[in-house]
Amino acid sequence: MSADGTPTRPRRRLKDRIPVRLRHHWRPAGALCAGLAVAVYAFGDARVSPYVTSSSRTEADVITENIEGTVGLYDSSVAHSIQLEYQQTDFDKMMKEFRDDGTKEYIEADLTIDGVYLNDVGIRLKGNSTLMSLRGDGQGVPGGGQDMPGGAGAGQGGPAPSQDGGTGGRGRGQNGGGPGATGDAPGDATGDAAGGMAGPGGMTMYDLSEDKPEELPWLIKIDEYVEGRAYQGEREISLRPGSGDEVPLNEALSLNLMDSTGQKNERYSFTSVKVNNRPASTRLMVESPDTDYADSIGDGNGVLYKARAGGSFDYKGDDPTEYETSFKQLNKVGSQDLEPVMKLIKWVNDASDEEFEKELGRYVDIDSLATYVAAQNLLLNSDDIAGPGSNYLLYYDLDTKKFSVLGWDYNLTLSGDATAGPDDDLSIGGMIGGGGGTAAPSGQEAAEGMPSDAPAGMPSDAPAGMPEGAPSGIPQDLPEGAEGMAGAMSGHPLKDRFLDSDALDGVYKTAYRKLYDAFYGSGTALKALDRIADQARAAGADGTGLDTAVDKLRGTVSDRAAALAKNKEVTG
Numbered sequence: 001m002s003a004d005g006t007p008t009r010p011r012r013r014l015k016d017r018i019p020v021r022l023r024h025h026w027r028p029a030g031a032l033c034a035g036l037a038v039a040v041y042a043f044g045d046a047r048v049s050p051y052v053t054s055s056s057r058t059e060a061d062v063i064t065e066n067i068e069g070t071v072g073l074y075d076s077s078v079a080h081s082i083q084l085e086y087q088q089t090d091f092d093k094m095m096k097e098f099r100d101d102g103t104k105e106y107i108e109a110d111l112t113i114d115g116v117y118l119n120d121v122g123i124r125l126k127g128n129s130t131l132m133s134l135r136g137d138g139q140g141v142p143g144g145g146q147d148m149p150g151g152a153g154a155g156q157g158g159p160a161p162s163q164d165g166g167t168g169g170r171g172r173g174q175n176g177g178g179p180g181a182t183g184d185a186p187g188d189a190t191g192d193a194a195g196g197m198a199g200p201g202g203m204t205m206y207d208l209s210e211d212k213p214e215e216l217p218w219l220i221k222i223d224e225y226v227e228g229r230a231y232q233g234e235r236e237i238s239l240r241p242g243s244g245d246e247v248p249l250n251e252a253l254s255l256n257l258m259d260s261t262g263q264k265n266e267r268y269s270f271t272s273v274k275v276n277n278r279p280a281s282t283r284l285m286v287e288s289p290d291t292d293y294a295d296s297i298g299d300g301n302g303v304l305y306k307a308r309a310g311g312s313f314d315y316k317g318d319d320p321t322e323y324e325t326s327f328k329q330l331n332k333v334g335s336q337d338l339e340p341v342m343k344l345i346k347w348v349n350d351a352s353d354e355e356f357e358k359e360l361g362r363y364v365d366i367d368s369l370a371t372y373v374a375a376q377n378l379l380l381n382s383d384d385i386a387g388p389g390s391n392y393l394l395y396y397d398l399d400t401k402k403f404s405v406l407g408w409d410y411n412l413t414l415s416g417d418a419t420a421g422p423d424d425d426l427s428i429g430g431m432i433g434g435g436g437g438t439a440a441p442s443g444q445e446a447a448e449g450m451p452s453d454a455p456a457g458m459p460s461d462a463p464a465g466m467p468e469g470a471p472s473g474i475p476q477d478l479p480e481g482a483e484g485m486a487g488a489m490s491g492h493p494l495k496d497r498f499l500d501s502d503a504l505d506g507v508y509k510t511a512y513r514k515l516y517d518a519f520y521g522s523g524t525a526l527k528a529l530d531r532i533a534d535q536a537r538a539a540g541a542d543g544t545g546l547d548t549a550v551d552k553l554r555g556t557v558s559d560r561a562a563a564l565a566k567n568k569e570v571t572g
Contacts, residue, residue, distance in 0.1 A: 061291075063235070064228030069116045073232045073269070074287065076531075079538045080271035082239070082285070083112040084123060084218075088276075095210045098125060099135055106224050118231065122224025127217045128309045128389060130241050130411070133208050134216075206241045214273050214281040217241040219288065236288035239273060240411065247541045248284045249532055249553050254379045254410035255286070256528045260518045261375050263368065264297045264395070264406055270539035282541035289393060289408050294331035297406075302397045304330040304406075305341055307390040313493055315346045327394070340396045344403055348493050357503040364494070365397070366504070368404040370511035373495055374422070376407065378512070378519055380560070382426050383412040386491040405494070418559035421567050422512045423499070425491075509569065516570050520561035529554055 071078045086109040097103050106122035125131055208216055218239040223229045231237075240248050247270075258265040266287040274280040287293065294304030311326030320338045327341055344363055351359065360366055376384040384407065385392040391409040396402075420426055498504055519525050533550045564570045 062228065063230045063233065063292075065226070065230070066233060067116060067118065067229070067231045069114055069232050071114050073113075073234060073237070074267035074285075076269050076535050080114055080269055080285065081112075081280075082271050082273045082283075084213075084220075084273070084275045085110045086123070086276070091210075091213065094124070095134075098131075102135070106221060108225060111220060111222075113231065116231075118222065118229075120225040122221040123218050124221075125216060126219040126238060127241065130206060130217050131208065133206065134210060206246065208241060212278070212281075213275040214278050214283075215242050230292075233292060234287070235292060236290045238286045238288040239271075240284040240286055242281055242283045247282055247536050247546060247549065248411055249529070249536065249549055250414040251286075251410045252284055252532045252536075253525065253529055253553065253557075254381070254413040256532065257379065257519050257525060258375060258407065258410075260524070261371055261515060263371060263375075263404070266293075266408055270535045270541070272540040280540060282536060282539045289330065291331045294395075297395055298397070301399055302395055303332050303336045303340070305338070305394040305396070306330055307385075307392050307394070309389050311390055313345055313348070315342075315349045318342065326390075336396075336398075340401075340403070341394060344394075348497065353497075353501070356497050357501050360498070360504070361402075363403060365400070365402045365404045366507055367511070369494075369498060370504075370508045371515070372405045372407060373498065374508060374512040374515050377420070377422055377424075377426060378515055378560075378564075379410065379413040380416045380418070380420065380426060380556075381407075381410060381413045382416055383409070385495050387412070414553060414556050414560075418556055419563040421564075422509065422569055513570060513572075516564055520557070520564060523561075525557045525561070526554065529557060 071080075073080075086107055090107040094105055094107050097105060104125045106124045108120050109123045111118045111121045125134075206215075210216070216239075220237040220239065221235065222231050222237070223235050229235075240251060242248065252268055252270070255266055255268050266289070268284060268286045271283055271285045272280045273283045289304070289306060294302075297304065306328045308326055308328060313326070316322040320342065323338055323342060323345075327338060329336070329338060347359070347363055348356075372385075375381075381387075383389045383391055385405060389409065391407065393406040393408060395404045395406055397404070416426060417424075499508065529550065533546070536546060
C-alpha cells in the first residue's frame, strides 16, 4: 500500500510485459532475429536485384473477351479492310511528342476490321529508322533534314518538299549506288517507286508524312483500353509502312518463304487502310510478336525474348536490370526471368574458339541456328540479328534448356547484291560503307588494307571526325532512335562466331543448300511472288507503280536464283 493507505498494483516483471503468444513461441522468434542479424552482418553492403525485369503482361493476364470476326485475320484468299477513327487533337499531341523527344504514346481510336467494330483500341507509331522522316528539324535522315554522305540531297538537308507537304525522295538505291541512285544493276529490288526513298546503301526510307496517316506504320493494341479483349486471339496487329505506290512486296515474299523453314514465323495479309476521312491506302498487315505469339511456339513450354533496337549482346554482370534496354521478356513473366539470356551472353563472349565449337550445342539448338543464318543470307536480309535494328528473337526451350534464334521484321530483305554467296557479309555496315548493298568482302580479302582493329568489311578510309573504327559514310551524330546503330554495324558475336568456325561450317552449308532448293531451286519464290502481287491488287494496290515493283522484285529473285545456281558451295 502507498503511504496514504491507497492500494498499489505490483510492478510487472519485464517478461510479463511481453505478449503471451510471443512468450510461448520465443524460440522461433529468437532464431529468426539471430538469422537476420547474421545476414545483415554478412551481406549488408550487397545489392539485391530483382530477376523479373520485363514490363510485359503477366501470365495471369488472360483473354476474357475474344471477338471472332467474320473472316480469318490473315486469310490471304479474301480482301481485308481496316478503318481507324480518332480525335485529331489526340493525333496532333502524339505527333508533337514524337517530334520533340521520340516518344511513341498510344492514343484511343475506334477500329473497324473486316466489317467488325471495336471501340477504344490503342494505336501508336511503330518503328525506328522507318519513322525518321517524320522527325524533321535535322533529327531524321533524308526526308527529315539529316544530311547523309553520298545520298540524295546530301549537303542540302535532304529531299526538297513536295506539293503535298511531304518530301520528294523517290526510289531505292540500286547496287553500287547511294541513296537516290537509279541504276539498272542486278539486284534492284523495287526501282523508282514513287513515295519511297533510298537510305544508306539501299535501305528503304519511306517518305512518310503526318498529313497522310493512312501510310504511317501503326501498332494496333486491341486491349490497351479494354482489359482482356482480343480479336481472333490477337491482342496486337502491326501495319507496316507504305507510301504512295510503295507496297512492301519484299517483306511479304520473305515471310511467305520463311514458312518453309520450319521455324515460327509471323502471319501476314494485305489490307486496305482508311483513317478518318482520308483516302484508302494498301498496306501489309503483319502478326506482332507478343505474349500470345510467344506461347504459340512449339508446345508452349518456352520463353521468348525480344531484342530491343539499340541494345547490345555485351555481358554486363549479374544484375538483370542492366539488360532491360537490350531484351524484353514476352511471356511467362513471374515464373521465368532473364537469367538464361544472361548466361548465354556471358558464355558466347567469354568462350575460347575451341570451347565455342565444342559447347555450342549445350546452349543453342545448332540446326535451328544454321537454318536461321542461312535463311537471312538467302533472303539478302541486311538487318537481321547483326543489324542495327536488332531484329531477332531468342526462344528458350524449357525442356531442352537450349536457345533458338527466330526472325521478324523483314522490310530490308531482297535488296542489295543478288550475287552474294553463303560466306559473304550482308550487314548494313558494309552497305553504308559505300557498297550500296553489295556484300562486304570476307577473310583475307577483307583484311587487306584494313586497320588491325577494324571490323571485317569496314573501309579503312573513314572521314575525319568519325569515331575510331566506324565505317566510312556513317555520320558521327546518328539521329535519335539509332543510337545503337554504329555498334551494331560490326555484327553479332553469336552469328559471327558460328560462321567463322570451320568445325560448324558443314551444318551451316547443309542448311543453306536445303533452303536454296526450297526458296529458289524449286522456283517457289517466283510462284509465290505472283500470288502475293494478286493479293496486293485485291487489297486495292493497282496501277503502274505496283507492276513496276513486281517486275523489279521478280528481277532480283531471278538474279538471285541464277547466281546461286552457279555457286559450287550451294549446288556442289
